[in-house]
Amino acid sequence: MAARVLVSDDLSPEAVAVLKQAGLEVDVKVGLKPDALEAIIGDYDALAVRSATKVTAKLLEKASRLRVIGRAGVGVDNVDLDAATRRGVVVMNTPGGSSVTVAELALAMILALSRHVPAATASVKAGKWEKKRFQGHELAGKTLGVVGIGNIGSVLVDRALAMKMRVVAYDPFISAEAAAKLGVERVELDALWAQADVVSLHVPLTEQTRNLVDAKVLARMKKGALLVNCARGGIVDERALADALASGHLGGAALDVFEQEPPPADHPLLGLDGFVATPHIGASTEEAQSAVAVAVAEQLAAYLNHGVVKNAVNVPGLPREIMDQIAPFLPLCEKLGSLAAQLAPQGPSEVTVEVAGELAAAPIRPLAARTLAAFLRHHLETPVNDVSAPAVAKERGIAVREVRSAEPHDYASLVTVTVRGQGGEAHVAGTVYGKREARLVRVDGFRLEAVPEGHVILCENDxxxxxxxxxxxxxxxxGVNIARISLSRLDDHSRAFAFLNVDSAPAPGVLEQVRRLPHVRTVRSIHL
Structure with missing residues (x-):
């Protein structure tokens, strides 16, 4: 009997054809109300959605046959991942389907700025003919600085090299050798800001990248340089950018994304010459929308017919008894991976995940994959999941080691993550009390017992x-409230360490005040 697929959001006819050609029984029912969807979902093995259908825990309770959900697009905010995982439903997305489309928009922005296309168009439409006013610059021979060379950034690099641009790139999660294979020179951020005639941003929005391009960075950029952001709003300090444009220091800027969308009518950038804006249309092409629909159809067919999993965003395909054993440790691994990413040295070359004690009898691969995905997610502009993380790490020259040890290290089960790179190594470990209480028990040489969640301040001191x-x-x-604090010190009493869970992220100025306190060596703010 053929597996049944319900398509509840608009997919292209080509995508529906892929499902039918795979021998699947397909029903297209778009725009169903939640009650109507709940009434029929129990008859289907697979559900194909975009963003309109809300796959809630309540809906999943009715989905007695459901084995897989396919999301045509990157985000899965409309799917309750925890509920899907608990019910053993695989959730897939299509993270690479819009890479070319977004990269092409970034290139279009660069061309529009360098040749003043929007302003020149407006001038001609106003009945003017201002040839001298709109003298531009060639891109050939200019230096493009790409911040983040993942799926999208690498596509832009390819196009820029074809246009005879020199490309420098910053990406702490790619080796110099891997960068050289792409035809780019890997540099540090300070060098990129100083060298680039054009800067294009392709990183995710995290605690580390928020306001990455601020007034100080803009001042370090070359006079007349261009800035393009088709990644995420909030990476650029928009008011500082407006000041840099108004002063004439920057030659132009283009944003497809804003911190607040849509931006307010009185936004300081909107009234400036040399500023180009689009309404978050990076992935909005017919080709990209069709591509992600066809991709999700192919993924659903491969899973339903052959058990092949691609682009899964939760833990797929494990026997229930194994899933029950490792499930409490998956959130811990995600926290350890996130923490390791924020403590890791520059240019990480190796990630080791060691599982010790009782847990060592279980499969390590799902735990290592969850750790690695969280580790990489902090530094990539496109989503990374448990399935794709090993391949992404390999592409970036990062070795992954999985170590099994029966030695419990004073705990029934222990997961240890070690990251090695050019600047040394970072070392974190954790365990789970009972079935759900994750605890961080080691940061580098310090033993502690801390809750790995929320906003955290790490302080090392004498x-x-x-x-x-x-x-x-x-x-x-x-005004920063401390929710919890865990203290530790080395056996020789040479150094001490504090792990503080706080209710809100401290402002940069607060951290600077703490750094100036007597005996404080280092302080940093992270988010878990």
Whole structure:
């Protein structure tokens, strides 16, 4: 009997044809109300959606036959992943379907800025003929600085090289050798800002990349340089950008994304010459929309007919008894991977995931994949999942080691993550109490017991009296509330360490105040 697929959002006719040609029984029912969808979902093995259908826990309770959900697009915000995982439903998306489309928009932005296309068009339509006003610049021979060379950034690199541009790139998660294969020179950010005639951003929005391009960075860029952001709003300090354009320091800027969308009518950038904007249309082409629909159809057919999993965003294909054993440790692995990413040295070359104690009898691969995906997700502009993470790491020259040890290291089960790179190594470990209480038990050489969640301040200091009191006083004066604190020190009492869960992220100025406190060596803010 053929597997049944329900298509509940608009997919292209080509995508529906792929499903039918694979021998699947397909029903297209677009625009169903939640009650109507719940009434029929129990008859289907697969569900194909875009963003309109909300796949809730309530809906999944009715989906007794459902084996897989396919999302035509990158985000899966409309799918309750936890509920799907608990019910053993594989959730897939199509993260690479719009890479070419977004890269082409970035290139279009660069061309529009360098040749003043929007302003010149407006001038001609206004009855003017201002040839001298719109003298532009050739791109050939100019230096393009690409921040992030993942799926989208690498496509832009390819196009830019074809246009005879020199390309420099910053990406801490790719080796110099891998960058050279793409035809680019890997440089540090300070060098990129100083060298580039054009800068294009292709990184995700994280605690580390928020306001990555601020007033100081803009001041370091070459006079007359161009800036393009088709990645995420919030990476660029928009008011600082407006000041840099108004002063004439930058030659132009283009944004497809804003911190607030749509931007307010009085946004300072909207009234400036040399500024080009589009309404978040990076993935909005007929080809991309069709491509992701066909891609998700092919993925659903491969899974239903052959058990092949591609672009899964949760843990697929494990026997229920194994899933029950490792499930409590998957959230822990995600936290350890995220923490390791934020502590990792530049140019990481190796990630080791060691599983010890009782958990060592279970498959390591799902735990390592979840750790690696969280680790990579902090530094890539496109989503990484448990299935794609090993391949992405290999592409970037990062070796992944999975180590099994029966030695429990004072805990019934322990997961340890070590990241090695050019600047040394980062070392974190954690365990789970009972079935759900994740605990961080080691950061580098410090033993502790901390809850890995939310906003966190990490402080390393001399093991001297008064440091913790000063730290609490400084944060309290700045309105930063400490929810939990875990303290540790080395056996020789040379150094101490504090892991503080706080209710809100401290402002950069607050961290600077803490750094100036007596005996404080390092302080940083992270988010888990």
């Amino acid at each position: 093991d001297a009296p008064g440091v913790v009191g000063n730290l609490g006083t400084a944060l309290g004066a700045a």
